Every structure is written in structure tokens, then in C-alpha cells.
Amino acid sequence: MTQETIKVEGMSCRHCQMTVTNAISGVAGVSNVEVNLKDGQATVDYDEGKTNTNAIKAAVVEAGYKA
Numbered sequence: 001m002t003q004e005t006i007k008v009e010g011m012s013c014r015h016c017q018m019t020v021t022n023a024i025s026g027v028a029g030v031s032n033v034e035v036n037l038k039d040g041q042a043t044v045d046y047d048e049g050k051t052n053t054n055a056i057k058a059a060v061v062e063a064g065y066k067a
């Protein structure tokens with residue numbers, strides 16, 4: 001299991017925080033995600049055999065934010 005903190009730009013409210021949380025949670029291999037709205041970052045626990053930083057960032061971008 002790997003833990004990584006990713007910068008997320010563009011979140012302005014709790015709705016954004018929830019959208020990003022759901023987007024990252026939806027990536028196969030992600031076991032936990034904590035999105036910090038104030039700091040603009042997401043701390044993600046994931047199985048490095050199943051996913052990677054690029055896939056997680058892609059999910060954030062797909063949800064409409066910058067990673």
C-alpha cells in the first residue's frame with residue numbers, strides 16, 4: 001500500500017471536495033482518500049499493483065479539476 005499527497009487545484013466549496021473525493025474513490029485500487037479543501041490537496045492510499053499517480057490525477061482532471 002502506498003500513500004501519496006496530490007495537489008488539486010480549483011476546489012472552492014464542499015461540493016467540489018465531495019466531487020473530487022468520489023472521483024478518486026472510484027479509481028480501482030484506491031483504498032482511502034482524504035481531500036483537504038483548504039490546502040487544496042488529496043491524500044490517497046492505494047495499491048501500487050493496481051493503480052498509480054497518473055491514473056488518480058486523470059480521475060481528478062476528468063471530474064473537472066486540476067491535479
Ligand SMILES: [Cu+2]
Pocket residue numbers: 011012013014015016017
Ligand atoms: Cu464547489
